[in-house]
Amino acid sequence: MRPLDPRLLRYARSARRYVALTATLGVVTAALVVAQALLLAHALGRAVTDGVSLGALAPLVGWLAAVVGARALVVGVQERYAHRAATRAVAELREGVVDRAAALGPRRLAGGDAPALVTLATRGLDNLEPYFVRYLPQLVLAATVTPATLLVVLGLDWLSGVLVIATLPLVPLFMVLVGRLTQGRAERGLVAMQRLGAQVLDLLAGLPTLRAFGRERGPAARVRELGDAQRRATMGTLRIAFLSGMVLELLTTLSVALVAVAIGLRLVDGGMSLVTGLAVLVLAPEVFLPLRQVGAQFHAAADGVAAAEQAFAVLDEPAPAAGTVAAPDLRATTIQLVGLGVRATGGWAPRGLDATIEPGRVVALVGPSGAGKSTAVDALLGLLAPDEGRVLLGDVDARDLDRETLWSQVAWLPQRPVLEPGTLAAVVGGGSEGARLAAARLTGLSDVVATLPQGWQTQLGRGGSGLSVGQRQRVALTRALLADAPLVVLDEPSAHLDADGERVVLDAVEALRAAGRTVVLVAHRPSLLALADSVIAVQRADAADLGETVAA
Template sequence: MHRRLLSLARSSGFTLTLTILLGWGGGILTIVQAWFLARVVNDVFLGGQLREAVLPLLGILLGALLLKSAFIWGADVSANAVAQAVKADLRARLLTHLSALGPAYTQGERTGELSTAAVEGIEQLDAYFSQYLPAIVLAASIPLTILLLIFPLDPLTGVVFILTAPLIPFFMILIGKAGESLTKRQYNTLSRLSAHFFDVLQGLTTLKTLGQAKSQAQVIGEFSARYRDVTMQVLRVTFLSALALELLATLSTAIVAVEIGFRLLYGNMEFLPAFFILVLAPDYYQPLRNLGLRFHAGMSGVTAATRIYEILDTPVPDRVSGVKVQVSGEPLAQPTLTPETLTLDTISYTYPSRETPALDNISFTIPHGKMTALVGASGAGKSTLASLILRFIAPQSGQIWVGETPLEQIPPEVWRQQVAWVPQNPYLFQDSLAANLRLARPDALEADLLTACRRAGLEEFIASLPGGLQTLIGERGARLSGGQAQRLALARAFLKDTPLLLLDEPTSSLDPGLEASLEASVRELMQGRTTLVIAHRLSTVYQSDQIVVLEAGRVMEIGTHSQLIARNTTYARLVESGK
């Protein structure tokens, strides 16, 4: 058994206990059923009793059968309840942990593989908790209960039970070990297939444009063939295991039947206990056979859990987690942005996959209520700096200060309430305009949404839609143009209404006409806010109150446009090369 999965099952509390008790109760009723069946056969065929005399026994037999069915049904229901509760808890923990790890982790992983772990992987745990785990408990408890009953009644049969029963789990584990590596290969192949298929779907337009759609279809076909082959290998081992265990159980039952038959033939055993044991013998081995049938489902669950716990065991950087800051004995609910409140003090950061630092000893202040532009070539560290301020990653040395409070001491969820982020390519969900807007402020009224849209320049577009704000925009905003998607991102920022604004120059990827129409909305959004802009165009830089020039992760110079041009150094060269 997987120790951590077992601890998850225990967390379900009484439901798991109920599953075990109902399953064991079904086993007890199987014994009762076998005893009264043996009594009926003995009394009618050997005792010569009339039908009326055995009617009470038949009634008890029928009652035991019905009650056993109810117990088995109840055990199935409660086992499924355990599985559903554990899956929901594990999925919530996984999503929470991925959220805590942030984009710095998810961008380094294939989205399709993470999706497979969060969806298909967790679903594979269903059979582990609803079938395999109860089968283990019943395989240990029911044969032991039967053995304790049979051994005083017939020690010889008890010895046969003791000698033959361990053969089934032994061969189950022996064959299962061979299938364990195949199960891992099957899951890993499925993960790679899902990841590649997801990549192809996302890049289908590019593939069609480059004429590579058919070649990628062939690659998917190759992945599918590999998955089919490894699945067939797993099924062969599973069927071989089932056949071997079935054969062992049948032979063991036959041994019991033969040794009892000989003793009956020579008059060394009475019919009633002999027939009772013969009826009960298949039920002694049945829980062990069931465990063998569920073994593959158990191994699939363990394989999926291994990947899930790899993600859950990925440590969240300590300085990203945040702690409650005490001010006069009260928890800090909201950080207060004061003049020159946001200060970066000797910040350094190196990505795990690289040797050279993305940021190296960065220090500067972002003035309150002013616009600061980050300028630099691609790879200079601009996006890394934004990720640090958004607390997607944490500095490995140095400190970011909010006033006199270290940023790391402010819980991320509290800090992000103070920050609006408008990326170059905003992510839009397959939902309505209103739902996408309310991501910024879930309690916003429709009037608030319309006001934000008007300020972002979306009023006429929304008025033209039959469904208005309830119009579905498609996956990643497929039904919106690039300019409309950018305006929707600006509307989110207007709706959030935060004192700190981070912009990855939302107009840089638009044509000049659209850029000009958006600039008015962007300028209105920046009014009165502390703004940090990742600048890609000189038109943005000219109107900045402060320009921070980055090169190879270092601050080369700071000043206004005119000051930096006058120095005729790094910034002047960037301006000249951008003309």
């Protein structure tokens, strides 16, 4: 990434004000550095050459103390607003990445991208803080303090200025050499962290199943290997950072030493005044300091820069155009899938799907795993645009719809229900307490509530934490019953339920049909298929059979 990528200012509005503030403080810092050096040189020069008393130097000492205090104040303001800007900018980037991933739809999260995005949006973007707090201010100081102090040195003593100009390019030269050595190291570290995060997330998601089969310790070796890889990448970055810091310190020391030797020789010969020599000697390290700090802080910010690059890659990906047509009333609208086809890994899933979903009827989608049943549901809900064919709601193409007006009429129960944190009553929602109790009796949730210590006021954690998988399914099914939505989509609603739970699902579907609501089922079990008014077979088409090459 460039030292200051314009995309950062575009996607993180907080960074704009911070960069402007940092540039202003950089100019102030340059003026204070020059003033401090000149005041210190005049005070020491008068004390040594003229032998003036401390009382006579009091005005100079007072101004020097004021300048030092002002520099401390500028540093304090910089630190304070740097942390604020970093927190806000990271939050804005995180929100932008999550929003864009949601706008791109479920296909963007397929193929293992979801864990990487989770790691990026959480721990990955947090690494941008050193970039804002340490690297960016030093970069601005290198653009303000270094030229200002160099011009003052040239004005005071042209020979010292020439020595500084001759040695100054060595600092960025060695920075480039060290940068080439570390090229790709930060990216590899981020990839290792994302792999570790993906493995841990998959392990946590499947831990109940692994425990059921006594295999919960099986992935431990793989997680340990990924952890070691991430540790090695981090330690490698730290080693390079210490090495580059040592090289830059040594180079800066030698450069300042050359200037100091030249000043000392001319002071002995009487070719330079003590005040000028002291001023140049104080300013010479200030010329090199910002560049040296840029090189030292580059490695601390490298992980954040790599994360920002990935965030920009997501944010730069164009999202599907949003429709503007309001969705028709689904209570009286026929939905048609016309030649629906979606490209998938190695073929199409589904391909050439034709279906008619009439209002108030129960329609079941069947087919082998991987045939594209859930993908067809995603296309029906406007979550992805089909590669061929159309989804028609009445005579309106789903691509032209304002999806919010469609989703407000849909109750969707995916294979893994999403339950927000809150009390059980708030999660279930619904109208009156009587309607909620009636729906709970139908789904069997009332029996679950009876076993909870606080009943309907029991607090649920994220994802329904505190309930079993089957109990979460009952909660989600109860919420679907209570939702005022004419279209209900149930994706494998009995996948995690036993025979009694399956009976509950059958009763719920019957209740939905009796209420005149349209139900779309993705199902395998014969009992659910027997309940459907129509059964639609979903088929996959492999690229080899079609004589074409299809990429994921």
